[in-house]
Amino acid sequence: MDRREIAALLAYIGRLDPRTIRVDQGEARDQLAQWHELLSDVPMATPYGWDTRIAARQHIRSSPYQILPSDVIRAWENYRRDRLARHCDPTPSADPDDQAAWSAELASTRRAVAAGTAQPAQARAITSSRGEIDPKLEAMLQGVGSCIPPAARAALAPYRPGRAAREAAIAQGQPDALSVRCEWCKAPPGERCRRRRIAPDDGAYGTAPRATPHPGRLDLAVARHTEQAQRPVTA
Structure with a gap:
């Protein structure tokens, strides 16, 4: 706040609490200089919730003691601390290598x-x-094109064969088999197929993931892809 804003704030506080009013011109000048020295880095108001007059009014309402610059500073620091506690750093638009x-x-x-x-x-x-x-x-x-460089993606391919096979199929123009639910192993969309074995009691068991989807799932993905491709034409 500049000196004019400090003077306006003191005038507002004086209307709410006459104890802060300085009748003597020298005392009023010293009070203005003191408040400006302590509150020069505190804004009068911000677009998002902070107003020095509201902080001063709240203190006068809740405290029997005469307001001091430290009371305003304390409210300002609490406001800053609360906003930073609710802030989650967004991803910068700058180059990560810089x-x-x-x-x-x-x-x-x-x-x-x-x-x-x-x-x-x-x-x-x-x-x-x-x-x-x-x-x-x-x-x-x-x-x-991707957050993973091509060289790193190629190096990781042996360690994640399912994803590598999926990316290769998509690169060749084939439909994504994992975009549909597998009717054999009941794998939901987005998850890899699992080996489903039939037990002697006709129950299904087996949880080992497959590197490739079941043929029926691939056929269902092809049919779904063909249907979506033909839909604009028939419309």
Whole structure:
């Protein structure tokens, strides 16, 4: 707050608590200088919830003691602490390989949230959606194609054969078999098929995952893909 805002704040407080009014011109000047020295880095109000007058009014309502600059500072620090506690750092749009730019963007976002000029970002697990991705980050992902480099993906292929077979099938233009439910092993969409053995009592058992989907699941995915491809034509 600048000196004019401090003077307006003292005038507002004086209307609520006459004990803070200084009649002598010298005392009023010293009071203004003291409050400005202590509250110069505290904003008068922010777009998201902070108002110094509300904090002063709340103190006068709840405390029998005369308000001091430290009471305003304490309320401001509680406001900053609460906002940072509810903030989840969003993914910066800077290049992850540029550590200085990445850290600077994170720090800038946190400072804006603490200062009340930006809203805290909620956890991505609650609000995650394709529409909320930063446009710069979206353009970068489209240029790269994947967050895993091709060399690393090829090196990981022997250790995850199911995913490697799925990616190879999609790359060849075949439908994704894991997009449908398997009628044989009852694997839900998105999960790999499992080996289903028939016990002597006609019960099914077996939980070992398969590297490739069951043939019936692949046929169902092909039929579903063909149906979706023909739907716009028949319409």
